[in-house]
Amino acid sequence: MANNQAAIKFLNNAASLAVGLGIGAAAVNSSLYTVDGGQRAVLFDRFRGILENTVGEGTHFLIPVLQKPYLFDIRTRPHHFTSMSGTKDLQMVHLTLRVLSRPEVSRLPTIFKTLGLEYDDKVLPSIGNEVLKAVVAQFNADQLLTERPHVSALVRESLIKRANDFNIVLDDVAITHLSYGPEFSKAVEQKQVAQQEAERSKFVVMKAEQEKRAAVVRAEGESEAAKLISDATLAAGMGLIELRRIEASRENAATLARSGNVVYLPKGNDMLLGLNAGH
Template sequence: MAGTAAAASFLRGLAKATAVLGLGASVAGASLYTVDGGERAVIFDRFRGVLPETVGEGTHLLVPWLQKPYIFDIRTRPHTFSSTSGTKDLQMVSLSLRLLSRPDVPSLPTIFTSLGTDYDDKVLPSIGNEVLKAVVAQFNADQLLTERPRVSALVRDALVRRAREFNIVLDDVAITHLAYGAEFSLAVEKKQVAQQEAERSRFLVARAEQERRAAIVRAEGESQAARLISDATAAAGTGLIELRRIEAAKEIAADLSRTPNVAYIPAGDHPNRMLLGLNTTAR
């Protein structure tokens, strides 16, 4: 009986010790929290509210039930969103914007109090659309392409300034996509066709002008040549014309003589039937 009572007492003691150790381990576990690399913690106290200090990396102590940690990722994260905006000349364009953002670490308690842990999803799309619409409205549709560096700079400066008001730091802002509406694309195509037609018309007009000038110069040359021939004929007679006629007849006769299928038979004794320099060798 004494042995049984001692065993029962030992088991009760062991159970109590185990319960105490379990309770202690539970309290110790609830009193510790870990902040990983690239993160920061904001502590909410049930009596004092959000504490103004930001907790860095490592394992830290807190009061169970009274305090609760909220973990923030402070590494740079990408965000992409699209917006359809109207230009100065009332054309609709679609733009895609990529941002690299991170929270301002000393301002994490303020961010948590005013925006919560999903602050970037609440703020960045709204200010991004606002800035894009405001900047795009300052340019015509074609200027968005010809002055794209200036457009990007204006969007970046405006977004950095607006994000700073919410304690968000933007490391990079870039316009990744720009697309016009179907009406503008059709208008651009028609404009290009009209420009090509205008260039073709200008070319035809220029060619016609060149041909007109060439015809005038040719006519002036022929008129001057005829005048010179007329003056020479009046001064020296028609001998030069007869000589040229004889030379032309000689060239024609030489060409005919080299053609085997052509024969010339003189008829009568008329002097105009005579061929000069005719090659009579049989072929």
């Protein structure tokens, strides 16, 4: 009987010890928290509110129930958002912006107080659209293409300043996509066609002008040749003409001689074919 009572007492003590150890382990576990690599913690205290100092990587103690940690990812993260903006000449442009952002570590308590854990989703799309609309409105639609590096630089500079107001650091800002509405695209296409037609018309006019000049030069050359022949004829006198008539008559006589259809020459037709016509 005594042995049974001793055994029961031992079991009760063991159970009490186990419960105590369990409670102690739970208390210890609830008083510890871990901050992983690339993270920082902001500690909330029920009596003092958000503590001003951030907590770095590692395992740390807190007061259970009274304190609670909130973890921030401080690594650079990409964000993409789009905007439909109007240009200076009232054309609508669709742009996509990519930013690489991270929180300013020393200002994490302030970020948590004012914006919460989802600070970037609350801030970046709104200020991104604001900056894009303000910058695009300074340029005509065609300038967005010809001056794209300048446009990107203005967007980057303005957006970095606006993000700094919310304690957000931007490591990179880039316009990744830019497209126009169908009306403007059609207008650009028509303009290109018109320019090509203008170039073609210009070529046709230049060609006609060159042909006109060539005709004038050719006519002047023929006129000069005729003048030279006339001058030579006048200088040589009638002897040159007689010589040409004799040569022509010889050629005609030779042709007739080779022809089998001609047997004799009719009376009154000299072999010189009119050589004496001028006498």
